[in-house]
Amino acid sequence: DAGVTQSPTHLIKTRGQQVTLRCSPKSGHDTVSWYQQALGQGPQFIFQYYEEEERQRGNFPDRFSGHQFPNYSSELNVNALLLGDSALYLCASSTTMDYNEQFFGPGTRLTVL
């Protein structure tokens, strides 16, 4: 049973560039949530996708956008990268918007230079 997978594992970008991160949920899960975890901090909720729509959103600017595909996989896009966007980006999957039974993927470590 495949768990949550994310790609790439590491990424280095420069300020002003754009980045796309990808997530495939655990088998049987239809909901994907994205979190940003800066060094020394806990994960912070970015947004959640269910039925190909953004259902809930945390306190992140519009530079952060996402998408969910019919197969439930998801992308996180960040435009106009800032140094402060350097973080571990975690994807978590669950069934039907249930935050209480989330499984996290290994994350993508983004470094912005």
Place this chain on the structure above:
Amino acid sequence: RKEVEQDPGPFNVPEGATVAFNCTYSNSASQSFFWYRQDCRKEPKLLMSVYSSGNEDGRFTAQLNRASQYISLLIRDSKLSDSATYLCAVNSGNTPLVFGKGTRLSVIA
């Protein structure tokens, strides 16, 4: 006041010791409470949910104090493999999890 607060540590304890972490939350409407374990540069993994009556899983005991708005995690007979960061998370109804910054534990031989 931050929504979820934890002592960042580090807690350095010898093998076999008992260690306890607390996590305070500010939203009195919080309904669900969790402890996650996160190893260095890895993803958080659910350690245990915290129930109103308290719950135990082997060497781990979690408790909830609604009156004082905190949850606790007790680890007995610490092992070297318990070294990690322990994150608490809370939510209210179907809202996103809010995490604390985590408490770092180092178990020393």
